[in-house]
Amino acid sequence: MATATMTSACGGVAVVAADQATKWAAPSLDRTAIGAAIEPGLNRDYSLGLVGGSQTLLILGALVALGLGGWWAAQSVRSGRVPAWVGALVLGGAMSNLLDRIIRGGVLDFIVTPWIVLNLADLAVVAGLAAFSVAHLRLERR
Amino acid sequence: MNELTNTLRRLAVIAMPLAVFVATTAPRIHLK
Numbered sequence: 046m047a048t049a050t051m052t053s054a055c056g057g058v059a060v061v062a063a064d065q066a067t068k069w070a071a072p073s074l075d076r077t078a079i080g081a082a083i084e085p086g087l088n089r090d091y092s093l094g095l096v097g098g099s100q101t102l103l104i105l106g107a108l109v110a111l112g113l114g115g116w117w118a119a120q121s122v123r124s125g126r127v128p129a130w131v132g133a134l135v136l137g138g139a140m141s142n143l144l145d146r147i148i149r150g151g152v153l154d155f156i157v158t159p160w161i162v163l164n165l166a167d168l169a170v171v172a173g174l175a176a177f178s179v180a181h182l183r184l185e186r187r
Numbered sequence: 188m189n190e191l192t193n194t195l196r197r198l199a200v201i202a203m204p205l206a207v208f209v210a211t212t213a214p215r216i217h218l219k
Contacts (some may be wrong), residue, residue: 178200
């Protein structure tokens with residue numbers, strides 16, 4: 046299962062690269078050219094403003110979540126309980142947003158939906174976590 | 188005991204992803 050772990054790691058790096066590239070390009074994009082509204086803005090808080098406060102504490106919290114979640118995801122991928130791409134999405138997305146907090150002092154959101162403004166890393170984490178939970182709950186039922 | 192372990196494991200499968208979601212993503216509410 047070393048190959049699966051390696052696939053997750055490489056996929057994670059690709060997710061970080063893709064997310065950082067879109068965040069770099071977002072401020073200069075034509076707001077209507079890609080058929081979606083683009084509105085770059087920095088979010089210093091956690092998801093949906095649920096937790097706010099000192100950026101140092103938020104970075105530490107994100108590091109703990111990334112460590113625990115990463116460990117669990119790595120174990121699950123290694124044992125074949127979840128596919129390698131699930132680990133790549135969760136780890137890559139979480140790492141990219143953490144990188145934002147360290148470099149920019151907050152996370153850059155730019156994709157506008159009717160209810161929320163988010164970024165590629167958020168989408169990757171949500172998709173990965175949903176697949177992760179479904180895979181685990183399916184195994185529990187057997 | 189076995190049932191308790193299974194329940195705790197199921198709870199963890201829900202709680203851990205939720206905690207990771209809150210701490211590692213940062214969508215913001217869109218104020219029009």
